[in-house]
Amino acid sequence: MNRTFSREARQLARTAAHWLALLDSGRASAEDLQRLQHWRAANAQHEQIWQRAEGLRQRFQDVPPTLAMASLDRPEANRRTLLKRGLALALVLPAGWLLGQQVPLQALRADLRTAVGERRGVRLADGSLLQLNTATAVNLDLAHQRLTLVEGEIALSVSRAQALHVDLGMARVSIGQAQVCLRRDAEQCRIAVLQGAVQVQPRQGPALALQLGDQLTIGADGSGAMDRFDPRQPDWRDGVLSVNNQPLGQFLRELARYRPGWLRWQPTLESLKVTGTFRLDDTDRVLALLAASLPVAVQARSRYWVTLVAREKTV
CATH class of the missing domain: 2.60.120.1440 (Jelly Rolls)
Incomplete structure (x- = not known):
């Protein structure tokens, strides 16, 4: 494997790491998500490494960061091994690429x-x-x-x-x-x-x-x-979000804290009222319940980019 490919593979792993960390931080803006879509569409290899990164996230979450870094920097005999180890770095060291971005260094170093x-x-x-x-x-x-x-x-x-x-x-x-x-x-x-x-x-x-x-x-x-x-x-201690006649906008702002990516809604939905107890471990289901009980529809470009809009009236 030549040195040029090694540099390219490292850069792909670092870029994937950046996007994974930004999405997991919950602080990705609409512009960030648009840039991610452009990056994925720009090259088939970008999309391939992104799909593998998402699928292998849990598998590599326990790899020690120092081991992942060492694996990435070590010369390898074939392209597949380097990509796999590059993905390991992307999955276990995403925060490292966010210094100077939205995640405060203090939070990354917290006990x-x-x-x-x-x-x-x-x-x-x-x-x-x-x-x-x-x-x-x-x-x-x-x-x-x-x-x-x-x-x-x-x-x-x-x-x-x-x-x-x-x-x-x-x-x-x-x-x-x-x-x-x-x-x-x-x-x-x-x-x-x-x-x-x-x-x-x-x-x-x-x-x-x-x-x-x-x-x-x-x-x-x-x-x-x-x-x-x-x-x-404090119902979050039991894994639920309980509300009584709460404005939908206020409810969604709180729900968004539990979802990576971008959750937004049309301003006209802001004052709709929500009542109920919702499980925080499945926010996709919470959105589905809202769509079933309120005049709203859920539009999802991806797991990380969801918009609630007014449901069209049927004749």
Whole structure:
């Protein structure tokens, strides 16, 4: 095998890795998806390696990254072996090609992390239960009774004499014997108390005490709003999304957090109402249920590019 082909195969693997990671991050824009379609259509080999990458994603997910990198850089005797090992790199090291893209480096390096659509529960050394929702990253420093929510959403059930401190960037929450649900993104953080009481120290302003049922939202600019939390809000811990007469637009924005790729809808559908309990482990079925119960139709260009439109009336 000549050196030129080796470079081309590496580039194909790296490109496939980039697209896989971008789709799995849940942050792909419509323009990103259009570029992916163009890349796949530009060359039969592009489409071939893409189809293999999607099909083999689970098979190679446990390969150590260092082994995959070493395999890619090692000279091989034939084209098939190199492509296979290049795919292994694409499948186990996708995040490496996203530095400087949408996924923050902090999240990639976090101690605990979930992918889009994944949920995970962890029992901490002190007995506290930590549950991570979709696309969440957490750093642990239990030696100093500290935890940092880098991005995403967690639920914490803490029962200890000494408070556990959670850094949300815009505020710090001190939790003793309480259950809380905490959420953070680039624009704001949200603290909801499910049981007990917590102390909140915003980055700007005085400390606050939150009791059972309180919900505090703090913006990146330091603004804050106190409210009562929706008891259905933490249902994600059981793998469901429960709503009652919720606007469809609001529902879809939440559902989109559990789907890789791009989910959009016509503005005219925004105010339709949704009621029900939906399983988060099959968002395609959720969309099908919406189409069966509301005047909407699902248009899917691919698994990663779905649009909801108003269903045409039949005469």
